[in-house]
Amino acid sequence: MNEILSFADFGKGALDFFFERIGWAYFGERNWRQGDYIDELTIIDYVNEDFPPAFVTDGNTMTFTQDGLKLVDALENLGVDVTAAFYDESEAELVHEYQFIMTLEQSQMTFERFVEFLVRVAG
Incomplete structure (x- = not known):
């Protein structure tokens, strides 16, 4: 499906x-x-080795987490530069777009990783 x-x-x-x-x-x-x-x-059906560097994240509650993880795997298998930020439910309950709730520790960590990603790929 x-x-x-x-x-x-x-x-x-x-x-x-x-x-x-x-x-x-x-x-x-x-x-x-x-x-x-x-x-x-469904983006995963259209990725190939020419896919641009990607940053993939999502929450873990009522989200697309499993789809995000599948995308990360597909990109890695193609040799695409991919950075992922996912958190286990035991660590915190994170909703879709959690990364914009900057009072959360996970959001702050994801932001730092995203900035590092941008610096690395965009110089």
Whole structure:
């Protein structure tokens, strides 16, 4: 199953309703799950050895963590320069876009790693 579609199935009424509306608003189609374009949303199907250096992170609660880790593996297997920042749930509960909550220790560590990444790849 496409990662976007699997993520959209929370199994919780209110969240499912909310995500359905997000998909509808984003794609402009009420039945967005049936669109031909949905398979194009999975970046891992389009990476190759020419992929640019990448910084990949996500939280660990209601996020795309497993998809991010698969992307990191795919990029590493292709020899692409990739830096990853993921944290175990036992360390902290981190939501999607956690990296913008700068009061979190993990956000600060991720920011430092991101700056190091930018300096290294962009000089």
